[in-house]
Amino acid sequence: MPKLCFYFQLHQPYRLADVSVLDVGTDAFSYFDLQQQDDNKKIFMKVAEKSYRPMLSLLLQLTKQYWDFYFTFSISGVFLEQALAYAPDVVDLLQKLSKTGQVEFLAETYYHSLASLYSPKEFAYQVQEHERLLYKHLNIRPSAFRNTELIFSNEIAQLVEDMGYVGMLTEGVDRYLWGRKRTVPYAAKTKDRLPVLLKHAQLSDDV
Template sequence: MRTICFYFQVHQPFRIKPYRFFDIGDDHYYWDDYSNKSIIRKVAQKCYLPMNALLLDLINSNHGKFKVTFSISGVCLDQFEAYAPDVLESFQRLVNTGQVELLSETDAHALCSLVSPAEFKRSVESHQAKIKRLFNGYQPKVFRNTELIYSDKIGSMVAEMGYEAMLTEGAKHILGWKSPNFVYQNAIDPNLKILLKNFQLSDDIAFRFSNKTWSDYPLTTEKFVNWINAIPKEQEVLNLFMDYETFGEHQWAETGIFEFMKSLPAAVFNHTNFGFSTTTEVARAAKPIAKINVPVPISWADEERDLTAWLGNDLQNEAFSKLYELEAKVKKIDNPEIQRDWNYLQTSDHFYYMCTKFFSDGAVHSYFSHYETPYDAFINYMNVLSDFILRVKNKEKELETVGKEEV
């Protein structure tokens, strides 16, 4: 078996509205509904709707031979339901073909796997329930953690939840001389298969496609197929993992990205011995060659492929620790608004906006952030968190009062 596994991450956060210090204790609604609706509709028109239509056409025209895999965050699904039901319907049509796989992840696209096994499990189960409700009882078999974050310990938690496989980054400092083009096993529980992103070929599409200073610009299907054919014959799997917004949003339609994707399957079928598979098909068909040891968490972000995009400075660590200090208290509170805000405040993007990196990584962070500076992002988030803490404390007092009255 020689196969290409296309995996696309679909995610949009609930962005926080400008929230001043003087709003604390007075305004308990944190979300920028206008921006969130405007952005989801803009990305729908540029990416989701045209790309979903293109994929549906490729699936139908190739009679079951072309397949892709998606992970759609819970917060993104919430926005599809609220602002873009046509997009949700287009994803449902894709899944109904039987050639599209959906993965599990955390509902809020959160970093909770790093600090709380209990919250991690709750968030995953919440996402499972959402996928089941929206996609006709669908039950994912493979897991994709937020930002492809993975470690041996996280993998073992995922295995305990019953998943067959998990995705992560084919980071050089983990692989060493080994290739990402094989299936591996979790070091603690070898029953969990590990699929690794080939970041070189993935990023050629996701990041370098329209870069006119790139030595291989322009990227054509002929050139890409030649690179595929150069993969040693014993290497069975090419995992191309990327943000779905690559198509039409990060790489505009004018770059030719849609035409590239439209012509790629035929080029692969006609000029290589590769086919296409979903992640479950890869995990079940390819025999793992070894355990992969990842004692310290990795991700798919930045040059380091570590956690510093979200937890690399004092601002991020302060906000992150203050948020998760509330976990035990929040779980005692039966209040829909508290639970919603607890969920949405965990989204990794809020911490990403606080990153203070410079040079090439810093440019990427600035592109994705709607704040002028990381410090603005931190101040705005901490103002909101301060109000949320007050609300939690007030609910605690109410519970204590009710408990005393019952006694």
């Protein structure tokens, strides 16, 4: 039977206020307002009811039923912030899952941001803040990394390796694979040849 490596992403952004470029720099300018805060809560609660609670409960049940069932979570910092504020029971489920020993949590940028593309310093800061949040609330320290939208370059991989992570996930892009398989591990062109696992887009879409 083929072995599958499952990873599930949990992210929920903050909605921005409806502003124009003419508002920037004025005393009244703000990226957020009370309307967006209310929308954030409503949307998170709706998705928690339809998706987060039932899926996390199912996964917890499967870990109890099958001792050899393992999987991975990628959880953004802003998701965990909102879960703590609006649906603490979702955090409780994540804590229970983390205690099973059958779940790996990936490191990533705190804000699900594109910091890796424009500032190595900001990128490292957000990754460190994300790791602190996971340790504070889930008592785990990630050993592998997933960048926002699986963005990858060898330069980013070197930054990830320098931060001490032992592996990285990225997208399996056909124009770079040249017919090679998505289902085998690769190595980045970094000092220590950081291991890289590829997402199988077709299988993911099927699931």
